[in-house]
Each structure stands twice: as C-alpha cells, then as structure tokens.
Amino acid sequence: MSGRGPGRARTPFTGRRGRAVPGDGPLARVPAVAVFAVVVVVFAAGVIVGGAIGAVLLGLLALGVAGLLAATWPRLTPLERAVRVLVLAVLVALAVGLVLR
Numbered sequence: 001m002s003g004r005g006p007g008r009a010r011t012p013f014t015g016r017r018g019r020a021v022p023g024d025g026p027l028a029r030v031p032a033v034a035v036f037a038v039v040v041v042v043f044a045a046g047v048i049v050g051g052a053i054g055a056v057l058l059g060l061l062a063l064g065v066a067g068l069l070a071a072t073w074p075r076l077t078p079l080e081r082a083v084r085v086l087v088l089a090v091l092v093a094l095a096v097g098l099v100l101r
Contacts (some may be wrong), residue, residue, distance in 0.1 A: 014028060038057075042061055046094075050098050051098060052100045055095040058095035059091075059092075062092050068084075069081075
C-alpha cells in the first residue's frame with residue numbers, strides 16, 4: 001500500500017500531489033481524445049509519407065512533446081521524466097531516419 005489514502009492513487013495524468021496539472025490556457029477545454037487522435041494521425045502521416053515532409057511532421061510532434069516536457073518537468077517523477085525523454089528521443093530519431101532514408 002502506498003500510504004496515500006483512498007482516492008490519492010497516482011496515475012499518469014496526476015502530479016506529485018495526486019491532482020491533475022491545472023490549466024486555463026487555450027487548450028484547456030480541448031478533449032483529450034481529440035488531442036490523442038490528432039497525434040496518432042500526424043504520426044501515421046509522417047511515417048507513411050516519409051521523406052522530408054514526414055520528418056517535418058514528426059519534428060512538429062517532437063516540438064510538442066518537448067514543450068509539454070518543459071512545462072511539466074517540475075511535477076514529474078524521475079521515472080516519468082525518463083519515459084518522456086525516451087519518447088522525445090524516439091521521435092527525433094525517427095524524423096532523422098526519414099531524412100536520411
């Protein structure tokens with residue numbers, strides 16, 4: 001048992017205090033499912049199209065991941081940081097691979 005008490009379990013969408021990271025920016029009202037769908041479509045298009053255009057699409061996703069990582073860095077545990085840095089590295093490697101192919 002983690003000692004956090006009922007209702008305080010850690011999920012990938014919560015910070016260290018067990019609450020979601022608050023936001024009031026322009027994207028705060030965008031449904032998470034819509035964001036996920038856009039990311040999947042852009043990723044698939046980048047991989048399928050390939051070449052410079054595919055690399056640009058994957059590069060845009062990498063920039064988004066880097067921005068989110070920078071914004072949430074203080075609230076992430078070391079393991080969460082490592083996973084997000086790994087995702088960023090994979091996106092960059094795929095983008096570079098598409099250019100060099």
